[in-house]
Amino acid sequence: MIETAVFEALDEVMDPELDEPITTLGFVRSVELDGGVLTVHLRLPTAFCSPNFAYLMASDSKDALRDLAPHVVVVLDDHHDSDVINRGIAADAGFVGTYGEEASRELEELRLTFQRKAHAAAMERAVREVPLERLRSLTLQDLPATRASEALRRRRSALGFDTAPDAPVLVDDIGAPLPPGELPLRLRFARSVGISIEGNAHFCRGLLRTRYALEETA
Amino acid sequence: MYSKDGETYFIVDAHVALWDARPENQRNIHGKQFIDCFYDYHRNLSPESEVWPYEEYLYQGGDRLMKDLFDDGYVDHAIFQPAHLGAFYNNGFGQTEEAWALTSKHPDKLTYNHCWDPRREQKGLDELKRDAERFGLKGVKLYTAEWYGDSRGYRLDDPWSYKYLETAQELGIRNIHVHKGPTIRPLDRDAFEVADVDHAATDFPELNFVVEHCGLPRLEDFCWIATQEPNVHAGLAVAMPFIHTRPRYFAQIIGELLYWLNEDRIQFSSDYALWTPRWLVERFVDFQIPEDMTEYAPLTVAQKKKILGLNAAKMYDIPVPEGLDVAPVEQEAVSVA
Numbered sequence: 293m294i295e296t297a298v299f300e301a302l303d304e305v306m307d308p309e310l311d312e313p314i315t316t317l318g319f320v321r322s323v324e325l326d327g328g329v330l331t332v333h334l335r336l337p338t339a340f341c342s343p344n345f346a347y348l349m350a351s352d353s354k355d356a357l358r359d360l361a362p363h364v365v366v367v368l369d370d371h372h373d374s375d376v377i378n379r380g381i382a383a384d385a386g387f388v389g390t391y392g393e394e395a396s397r398e399l400e401e402l403r404l405t406f407q408r409k410a411h412a413a414a415m416e417r418a419v420r421e422v423p424l425e426r427l428r429s430l431t432l433q434d435l436p437a438t439r440a441s442e443a444l445r446r447r448r449s450a451l452g453f454d455t456a457p458d459a460p461v462l463v464d465d466i467g468a469p470l471p472p473g474e475l476p477l478r479l480r481f482a483r484s485v486g487i488s489i490e491g492n493a494h495f496c497r498g499l500l501r502t503r504y505a506l507e508e509t510a
Numbered sequence: 511m512y513s514k515d516g517e518t519y520f521i522v523d524a525h526v527a528l529w530d531a532r533p534e535n536q537r538n539i540h541g542k543q544f545i546d547c548f549y550d551y552h553r554n555l556s557p558e559s560e561v562w563p564y565e566e567y568l569y570q571g572g573d574r575l576m577k578d579l580f581d582d583g584y585v586d587h588a589i590f591q592p593a594h595l596g597a598f599y600n601n602g603f604g605q606t607e608e609a610w611a612l613t614s615k616h617p618d619k620l621t622y623n624h625c626w627d628p629r630r631e632q633k634g635l636d637e638l639k640r641d642a643e644r645f646g647l648k649g650v651k652l653y654t655a656e657w658y659g660d661s662r663g664y665r666l667d668d669p670w671s672y673k674y675l676e677t678a679q680e681l682g683i684r685n686i687h688v689h690k691g692p693t694i695r696p697l698d699r700d701a702f703e704v705a706d707v708d709h710a711a712t713d714f715p716e717l718n719f720v721v722e723h724c725g726l727p728r729l730e731d732f733c734w735i736a737t738q739e740p741n742v743h744a745g746l747a748v749a750m751p752f753i754h755t756r757p758r759y760f761a762q763i764i765g766e767l768l769y770w771l772n773e774d775r776i777q778f779s780s781d782y783a784l785w786t787p788r789w790l791v792e793r794f795v796d797f798q799i800p801e802d803m804t805e806y807a808p809l810t811v812a813q814k815k816k817i818l819g820l821n822a823a824k825m826y827d828i829p830v831p832e833g834l835d836v837a838p839v840e841q842e843a844v845s846v847a
Contacts, residue, residue, distance in 0.1 A: 339543035342692040396696040484730040502554040
């Protein structure tokens, strides 16, 4: 089934702001294979979602689907910049090639900013139950086998951080251990980051349901 | 004024609009997309009983606004915060003349803030001086995602932005309401980032910067700069209606703002006509942080009074009736080295 293969491939494409795959967010609208042409339509919660994130998700989707058919077409529906983005994606033009003078560079820095936010939030979630006196010497092997610990390891890998069992858990945005004196403030801020990401994800799901008159899903 | 359980709350709605998004005013498809996006916000976050038909949502007019805010909505004073959106609407989205006529008729109830666009450079700067005099401006609303010619946004720390802020300071316009949107120039940056507000707030310490929807979707970045800049305030536009759909998230927003800022720097608004104030005021007065969320202290009546009106009244020199005021705390919540 092509649909299953497509969804499996797109499970790896994240909404960078919401730190969740576009599949579980409901952003994949339709999948069609006609001869050698695989066409996937994407949709977003509003017509005014930021064009940079919209471009990133569409372009990542095309990359993820390349091996599934000789020709892959990814179409972003109902966005204020659909025409521009769809042309750019079809031509593999890159963000700068698509937006010309409106863009100063590709989107790797933007992606990195949000991978760092996702990491900070996952780190705080993974250590929430750990008493402060144990935090300073905490290593990855000390973490319980929970989904939060697993999520933290994945986000560390994405950023190229050390995932060895004896690697320190509490690190900053570039992977360096956090200064012990700053731990309470840094973790408190990381908690705010997590609240923000979760809140946005919930709002976006709700808006998508409203926009496309979808049934409530779990 | 709203009274409940022996307490009376003075209500300032710090962010309202008189907009016209009817088809005849839509310049292009984006005019429709924009109001449709607002309508989805409205439908998604309102209690069912408060949802308006689409046609009513496109345009309200002055009489309806007065009724919704002052007759039905408990509001004592409201502040217009217009978005121009000239690239989407023929006569603009916020209706300047209509809002100003209404303000002139009810100066005790309404304050008119205007908007500027730094990309209009000297011409806009000259206009700002005339507007300041005509409207007696105390504040402005800046939508940094506004489209203008080939540009789809600007930053508050652009050189021309600084010229406008300098002029505002000279003209006595002290309250700068900043509204972030999805586009900015260059487009590869995060449009919701608030670092430019940080720079401007540092360089213009005499001005107040009210960041609307408290920086959402970047609540954390907003809190981080507001902790360090005492002249940065949180506007609750768009955040308020979460009180209905997601009260625990709303508790987190309020809890975070009280933790990183303090109770003197948070302002209520309905964001009319996105939502109406009546149900928001009622719900907020009844609201409490859920007991199991022990990381936040319970909300006090004094905090609610400040947020619902006293903070904005102070910023805008709006007289508060005898006996309804509460003293400010005059201290910052968090100290960051």
